[in-house]
Amino acid sequence: MSIAMTSIQASSGREPSAISLRLAEPSDIPVLVALENAVFETDRISARSFKDFLRSDSAVVKVAELNGRVAGYGIVLFRRTTSVARVYSIAVAPFARGRKIGEHLMRALEACATERDALFMRLEVRPDNHAAIALYQRLGYRAFGRFLDYYGDHSDALRFEKSLLSHAPTIVRQVPYYPQSTDFTCGPAAMMMALAGAGAPVEFSKRFEIGLWRQSTTIFMTSGPGGCEPLGMAVTLACMGLKTAVYVSNTGPLFLDGVRSQWKRDVMITVQEEFQEQARALGVPVHYRPLSMTELREALKRGACVIVLVSAYRMYHERSPHWILAYDCDDSYVFAHDPWVDPESYEIPASKAAVAIPVKEFERMSVYGKSRLRAAVIVEPVEHR
Structure with a gap:
């Protein structure tokens, strides 16, 4: 050395x-x-x-x-x-x-x-x-x-x-932070924070976290429970009275890469098809294209929160989807809460809350898998319609 x-x-x-x-x-x-x-x-x-x-x-x-x-x-x-x-x-x-x-x-x-x-x-x-x-x-x-x-x-x-800068970026909004309590509930943790960011009454608890996961999950992992996909989260939050919109670069079905079991694939496809039907019935807009940075900025500046799919491999060298919550931005940074706190890396919640991510890095990390999937769910109060 x-x-x-x-x-x-x-x-x-x-x-x-x-x-x-x-x-x-x-x-x-x-x-x-x-x-x-x-x-x-x-x-x-x-x-x-x-x-x-x-x-x-x-x-x-x-x-x-x-x-x-x-x-x-x-x-x-x-x-x-x-x-x-x-x-x-x-x-x-x-x-x-x-x-x-x-x-x-x-x-x-x-x-x-x-x-x-x-x-x-x-x-x-x-x-x-x-x-x-x-x-x-x-x-x-x-x-x-x-x-x-x-x-x-x-x-x-x-x-x-x-x-550490002479002119520090300023976080205008304050959104409560909640760390996921399991390996597979990053989506529900982001949903809970989005609910709080939208002003909805929400109790941060493991029971509520698991309840949201049960309502919105559709993914099988190679072992153990799976996580959530964008339509499931959007539908669940819409049923709770919030305005949601989905942006996804692929028409689906999603997250089938690496799922070798045909019966697991069939279950995932069936659940995602049901979420699509529910989204249509609830009037949840589904845009089959990536959310642009301009659209992200516009949503954040009008007070929305955005649940964003990121590459867990790029962040943690793990091959699994991961969801974070973006809630503010300026010209150079996106401010986000990352619900995953890794105790083996001596992390604490303070190190994963209110993280300023450079815009270019945010764009690089907001992609998942070989299919280069990009997905985001905009969440805001109904009165913004």
Whole structure:
């Protein structure tokens, strides 16, 4: 591994100190674990987790040395196709406090995020960690939310965010976020958020999530339950009193690629044919062409939400359809909620909510499978008719 190192001269008020920043190495793990145990009483990172971070392409671990001695570390996480970087952990050794180690580490992590084209940096902090909060505020972070019962000792966590651009994109709308609770309910999770975005009374619960899945599913996976397709979601939401419209590049039947069993294919075709009949009966418009970016922008700007099919392979290297919710945009970015939160990648809901996706990347990811399927469901209150 090539180690990037930056030397900084800092003054403690008594004598100058040399602070060096570099990428962590496997040989640092015992020292990092000891530092972790010295600084934190709960939620400590294990040696195995440090090893995973060092091997991961989606994580950067920076080490700060004070006069050649490890004085702190910082970990920043990234997710492909999103514009949000997350400070997973930062720690300063007791002997090095008061030497601005934390500030140097934060600036180094921000530089890493900027190199990865991240637009925002997010982090969580205990409400009683006044020194850390003061540091984050001094560096330009703003509080934007709170997680209840977040840490191992049941303490809450304050959520902070900083724009890494001089002119940050502005999210005008606020739509509640709901993470899917199963591997196959991204569609229902997006539907729940769309309902909330349309102002409909909705209780975010697993029971409601599964109920929506039962009403709108039509897909068989190679193993286990399947997900939802656009007509099923549009019909279900229309039956709940919302105005919906479907844009799909293929006439169907959809998602048959990879389904080898003929009886499964027959079931999928039958269900999709029934959804088509229900859509006609309900007056749900079905456009057999992709939703253009111009139409997407127009829908979002008039207050609609759009459930969009994206490539799970491009995002997560998994060959399955995936639905996200777009709810705002500007000239450069589409703002979206991604309901999939992967705990194995140390993700939390904050890292998948209100994600700013560059328009070009959004267009690239909004396609699925060998057939290059594009699909979207516009959802809005009836009064917009």
